[in-house]
Amino acid sequence: MSALGQIGELWQLVPVQRAGGGLLLAAFGLPIVGVVIVGLDIMPVRFAMMHVALLGIAVGQLVGLDPVLCALVACALAGAGVAPLARTADGLSGAMGLLMSLAIAAALLLLALSGVNANGAFALLWGSILAVRPADLAVLGALAVAVPALFVWRRRDLALLLHDRELAQCSGVAVQRLTVLLLVLVAVAVAGAIRLTGALLVDALTLLPALAARRLGRSLVSITAWAVGIGVVVNVAGFLLSLAWDLPPGPVLVLAAGAVALVAHLIPERRTRSWRLPAASSAPSPH
Numbered sequence: 621m622s623a624l625g626q627i628g629e630l631w632q633l634v635p636v637q638r639a640g641g642g643l644l645l646a647a648f649g650l651p652i653v654g655v656v657i658v659g660l661d662i663m664p665v666r667f668a669m670m671h672v673a674l675l676g677i678a679v680g681q682l683v684g685l686d687p688v689l690c691a692l693v694a695c696a697l698a699g700a701g702v703a704p705l706a707r708t709a710d711g712l713s714g715a716m717g718l719l720m721s722l723a724i725a726a727a728l729l730l731l732a733l734s735g736v737n738a739n740g741a742f743a744l745l746w747g748s749i750l751a752v753r754p755a756d757l758a759v760l761g762a763l764a765v766a767v768p769a770l771f772v773w774r775r776r777d778l779a780l781l782l783h784d785r786e787l788a789q790c791s792g793v794a795v796q797r798l799t800v801l802l803l804v805l806v807a808v809a810v811a812g813a814i815r816l817t818g819a820l821l822v823d824a825l826t827l828l829p830a831l832a833a834r835r836l837g838r839s840l841v842s843i844t845a846w847a848v849g850i851g852v853v854v855n856v857a858g859f860l861l862s863l864a865w866d867l868p869p870g871p872v873l874v875l876a877a878g879a880v881a882l883v884a885h886l887i888p889e890r891r892t893r894s895w896r897l898p899a900a901s902s903a904p905s906p907h
Contacts, residue, residue, distance in 0.1 A: 626866075630863050631863075635751070638753070639750050641757060642816055643873075644856065645760040645764045646763075646825050648764035648768060648852075649760070649763035649766070649767040649809065650767075650812075651826065651829035651850065652767045652830075653806050653809040654826035654847060656778075657806060657827060658831060659782030660782060662716060662806075666822055668716040668719045669695050669811065670810065671719075671720045671727065672691075672695050672720075674727045675723045676811070678730045678734075679730065682730065686755075688755075688815060692759065692808055692811045692812065695808055695810060695811040699800075699803035700800050702715045703796065703800040704796075748815065749817065749859075752815050759808075760816075763809055763812055768848075770805070771844055775840065777794075777798060778802075780793055781798055781799070781802075809826065810826070817870040817874070818870055821870045823874065824874040824876075825855070828854075829847045829848075829854060829877060830843075831884075831885075832846070833847035833850055836887075850880055853880075854873065854877045858875075
């Protein structure tokens with residue numbers, strides 16, 4: 621059977637349709653979350669939220685609730701709770717490191733004391749794209765609407781915050797509230813991607829498109845547009861390749877996104893102003 625024939629045959633299956641729909645929805649929200657991660661320089665947030673998600677999954681299995689729902693709630697609460705500790709850019713990374721250590725310790729202790737099947741909890745961290753459910757699609761759909769809407773609504777404030785926290789505060793931006801909102805979105809996005817690629821491969825949907833877009837874009841708007849465009853292309857192409865060649869989708873998505881990011885970084889850097897400078901120039905003069 622040809623590759624196209626195999627894709628067509630597999631596409632008749634409902635789990636494959638849900639997986640493809642989930643990846644398409646993810647491409648409209650998660651790469652923008654990656655722009656936030658890169659802009660705030662909080663790379664450790666992915667690892668911290670992976671561990672928080674594991675804690676939520678363990679709690680869900682212990683009390684008999686949906687583990688993924690518990691992971692979403694745990695990540696959202698963690699994102700909001702860590703924001704007061706993030707007074708500076710360095711504080712964000714430090715707070716995430718603290719959160720990661722506490723979350724994994726609590727998760728492992730809970731699994732050990734409760735007798736919960738640890739294999740089931742860890743399995744979700746690897747993802748199962750064909751196990752995507754309507755509830756997971758609803759979460760991804762909400763992110764696909766909420767994240768771009770936030771960027772359109774608060775574009776200037778976001779540009780200032782991603783440029784310089786103190787400058788944003790002096791310019792009248794509600795820095796603390798906006799940071800809390802961004803951290804909650806980042807946390808929920810990481811948890812929402814668990815079913816697609818697994819928390820351990822979430823970079824394929826968030827960080828890698830943003831890294832490539834930052835190299836190609838000239839402004840925050842263009843970087844955001846590039847990130848979404850790259851996310852759509854990578855998710856669709858990677859998923860179709862995995863279907864055609866009977867490969868696991870998660871690693872294929874990571875390799876496809878990584879290849880695009882690598883090619884983008886091989887392009888000679890254009891001598892243009894940083895995307896952050898327009899944000900600074902738009903700030904009101906102190907005089």
